Each structure stands twice: as structure tokens, then as C-alpha cells.
Amino acid sequence: MSGKPKLTYFNGRGRMESIRWLxxxxxxxxxxxxxxxxxxxxxxxxxxxxxxxxxxxxEIDGMKMVQTRAILSYIAAKYNLYGxxxxxxxxxxxxxxxxxDLMGMIITFAFTPPKERNLAxxxxxxxxxxxxxxxxxxxxxxxxxxxxxxxxxxDVQLLETILMVEEKEPxxxxxxxxxxxxxxxxxxIPTIKxxxxxxxxxxxxxDDQYVATxxxxxxxx
Ligand code: IBG
Numbered sequence: 001m002s003g004k005p006k007l008t009y010f011n012g013r014g015r016m017e018s019i020r021w022l023x024x025x026x027x028x029x030x031x032x033x034x035x036x037x038x039x040x041x042x043x044x045x046x047x048x049x050x051x052x053x054x055x056x057x058x059e060i061d062g063m064k065m066v067q068t069r070a071i072l073s074y075i076a077a078k079y080n081l082y083g084x085x086x087x088x089x090x091x092x093x094x095x096x097x098x099x100x101d102l103m104g105m106i107i108t109f110a111f112t113p114p115k116e117r118n119l120a121x122x123x124x125x126x127x128x129x130x131x132x133x134x135x136x137x138x139x140x141x142x143x144x145x146x147x148x149x150x151x152x153x154x155d156v157q158l159l160e161t162i163l164m165v166e167e168k169e170p171x172x173x174x175x176x177x178x179x180x181x182x183x184x185x186x187x188x189i190p191t192i193k194x195x196x197x198x199x200x201x202x203x204x205x206x207d208d209q210y211v212a213t214x215x216x217x218x219x220x221x
Contacts, residue, residue: 012210024195026079
């Protein structure tokens with residue numbers, strides 16, 4: 001065993017991408033096994049590895065962890081990205097859930113039939129519900145990071161979300177100067193900078209091949 005966490009998921013973003021981001025931000029190397037066939041998925045189930053028959057699966061510290069949120073909290077706590085006390089942790093949780101809700105809209109987008117896709121709603125939610133909150137938080141306390149004046153899971157996930165929304169609408173931050181500065185600052189943190197460079201384990205936006213693989217692996221018999 002290499003001692004590195006092992007991630008089992010598709011070779012695409014989906015629900016695993018925030019886990020990849022958080023590990024990379026913490027400077028933790030990880031291995032990946034990509035689900036490519038239904039047989040692979042069925043074998044994981046047969047072997048009793050997936051608690052709820054679902055991925056993401058992360059093998060870490062002798063555990064076979066499922067449930068994205070549980071995995072992320074474990075990594076955040078382990079690598080000191082989860083605040084200094086319960087109140088900071090509560091704030092981080094709130095900020096993370098906000099970005100998770102917005103990202104959830106984008107994650108499901110590629111799996112939604114084209115006629116039912118609502119990009120305008122995503123941009124509206126980003127610019128009227130979510131980004132104003134983070135802009136205000138950062139502006140009010142005037143610090144570099146969202147919570148407790150130090151780098152946390154909330155910062156990592158906000159940057160991930162900003163970049164995802166920008167892929168859909170490049171001008172989305174035009175009315176958010178504080179978030180523009182935040183984006184530049186967090187992107188420059190060495191571990192994140194490395195993850196943003198080509199050749200890292202960061203995954204590209206979903207393409208047809210990835211969507212077809214997911215559908216095939218989960219198809220009902
Ligand atoms: N609550 C779980 C978590 O957060 O980890 C949900 C996990 C989940 O829905 N996993 C999906 C799965 O394994 C894969 S991600 N499904 C099989 C099953 O039988 O439930 C699926 C997904 C993608 C993109 I890819 C958008 C939304 C979901």
C-alpha cells in the first residue's frame with residue numbers, strides 16, 4: 001500500500017471533483033481508479049465495498065469512505081482546513097453548502113436533456129443569491145480568506161465554484177470586484193496553482209464520452 005488516498009470514480013468531475021480539489025489544496029497526493037464499465041461497478045457492490053452502492057469512494061486511513069460530504073469533512077478536519085473552533089466550522093459548513101448547491105446545478109446540467117437545461121437560472125442564482133454573499137463577507141471583514149483569517153475548505157470550494165460558473169459565463173464576476181481579487185489570490189496559493197496547471201488530476205468539463213460512460217455504468221438491467 002502506498003499510503004496515498006485512493007479515489008474511485010469516473011474519469012470526470014461529478015461528485016468527486018471537490019474531493020480532488022480539497023486533497024490537492026491540502027498538498028496530498030492521491031491515486032485514482034476510474035469506473036469505465038458496469039462490471040467494475042457491479043464488482044464493487046458484490047465485494048461489499050460501497051456502503052450505499054454509490055460512488056464517490058475514497059479509501060483513506062484504512063477506511064472505505066462513501067458519501068461526498070463525509071469524505072470532504074474528514075479531509076478538511078484532518079488537514080486543518082476546517083476552522084479553529086465549532087463556530088468557525090459552522091460558518092465553513094454554511095459557505096460550503098452554498099457553493100455545493102450552486103455547483104449541484106452545474107453538475108447535473110450535462111445530464112439534463114438539452115431542452116430542459118436552464119443556464120440562465122444558474123447564472124441568475126450565481127449573481128443574485130450566492131456570489132453577493134461571499135462578496136459581502138470578504139468585503140466586511142476585509143481579510144484574505146472567508147473564515148477566521150486563514151485558508152479553509154470554504155475558500156477552496158468557492159474558487160472551484162467560481163471557475164465552474166465562469167466556464168459557463170466568463171463575465172460572471174464582472175460586478176464582484178472583491179471576488180475577482182479573491183480568485184486571483186487563492187489561485188496563487190502554491191498547491192492550488194499546481195492543481196490549476198495542465199497535467200494535474202483536475203478534470204475537464206463533462207464531454208459526451210463522460211456522460212455516456214456514467215449512463216452506461218448506471219443503466220438498469
Ligand atoms: N449522497 C451521495 C454522495 O453525496 O456521495 C450521493 C452519491 C451519488 O449519487 N452517487 C452516484 C451513484 O453512485 C454517482 S454520482 N449512483 C448510483 C446509484 O445507484 O445511486 C452521479 C451524479 C453525476 C452527476 I456523475 C450529477 C449528479 C449525480
